[in-house]
Amino acid sequence: MTGADPPPLLSLNNIEVLYDDVILVLRGLSLDVAEGQIAALLGSNGAGKTTTLKATSGLLYVEDGEVSDGTIVFDGEEIQGMDAHRIVERGIFQVLEGRRVFEHLTVRENLLAGAYTRSARRGLEAETDKVYEYFPALAERRGQQAGYLSGGEQQMLALGRALMASPRLLLLDEPSLGLAPTLVETIFGALQRINREEATTILLVEQNARIALSVADYGYIMEGGRVVLEGSAEELTANEDVKEFYLGLAEAGRRSYRDVKHYRRRKRWLS
């Protein structure tokens, strides 16, 4: 991510986020997402991953949060502090954690809601057909209320809504949450396809570091509101600390819990 690379599509520079004017959640976080790539943002609970996404998409403000310092640059334009709908209009779309489908709307109406920022009504049919082609399970249920879909179908619908907006940058918060392993694979397969075929850049927040790094080009590891480690997905997968603390592996393979307790290894980046 240095030298002669083209400027990144999204760049967070030293941002600080305050909730309720007092609680500092992000403290000088910086990260870049290159156009066309999938970047993974990993870290434990409370590290500030979701806050990072919401700072980018403008959704912090309804939660009394604000970007109090630093800049967020999307495609050459500073967007920190902009209204959420203006940010969506510029091509950033966040899929919230926990699917959040509109339960009382039909599948089709959910998709139309996702296309809210498309000013032209033309092309909407083609776009919904594309979503049904990505997720055939949704096509069968297009007239049903979304609240009655299974968890996997709801996650597909959440992604489908995002597709409807044809975003340039997709922010995904825990798409694997609460899904069975085969469904997780379906969802991540679809993500890779969206990345390649729709030329959509993706910033992915995940607890499941293994699957995230398997699809990502580049990764960041967050702790306590800042990035503590970054590198290509291969570098991170090979990193001993990442293996131990995020992939649950050490050189000798799986450790038993007793060993971990006995030998509390210090993360190298803390020193």
Place this chain on the structure above:
Amino acid sequence: MDIFLQLTVSGLSTGMIYALAAAGFVVIYKASDVINFAQGDLLLLGTYLIFFGVAQVGLPWSLGVLVTLLLAVAVALAVERLVLRPLVGEPIISMIMVTIGLSSVLRGVTGAIWGPNPRSFDSFLPAGDIVLGPATLSAGRVLSIPIALAVLAGLGLFFRHTRDGIAMRAIADDQQAALSMGISIPRVFGVAWGLAAVSAALGGIMLAGIVGVSPNVASIGLRVFPVVILGGLDSIAGAVLGGAVIGLLEVYVGFYVGHGLNLVVPYVVLVLVLMVRPYGLFGKEVIERV
């Protein structure tokens, strides 16, 4: 039989006015989960604005209706912009309390301008009677029914098929998710209050034509509650049906059982219906996935 027909037309026309007021209530509730206690006062505003336009300024009634609708929308947008928008993101209960305040303010302002006495003016609705077999029906009342139904059908289609209609229902389901897809909440709330004002003002205009203008109109606001709760807080079709049921019940009970009781019966029916269907006849059920 002729009495029954007259009562039915009278009950339906009153019921459709209830339905218009209730539909505005439903629109606001659907978009924002806010229970608008000022809905009856928007109706009141409609009756006084048409009185002002037609009787005081002397506009022809078509222009009067137009001016009434425009002024009502302007008031609603001002209320949304100045009073409710600063509360977006605050607990719903604060917004609901604000609408109670708004109700008093609207009542006070119309009272201050037009005084406490009932006013009357030449109705713009056709004054003649329609003779149907043995029954003689007031043309104005008969005509008010299809007008109201057309407006209500338009509102229903708006929610089903338009971009803003779908956006409103989306916001009602999950405000933050709606924000995340670029739905502009101020815009949609503005549209909701504008529509609610149009619907209520139309109800007010008809009311002015049928029964005249007086501060008592605001008490119809109380009638809106049995209507919407009966039909389901978030259903336009429910508002139509609820309006018809309450309107008819009032006149039937008033005539056949005894005057006075007609004011109580809607609430009795309300309680009975809620025992069977707690979300109203057409209300959305809470979806629970197990």
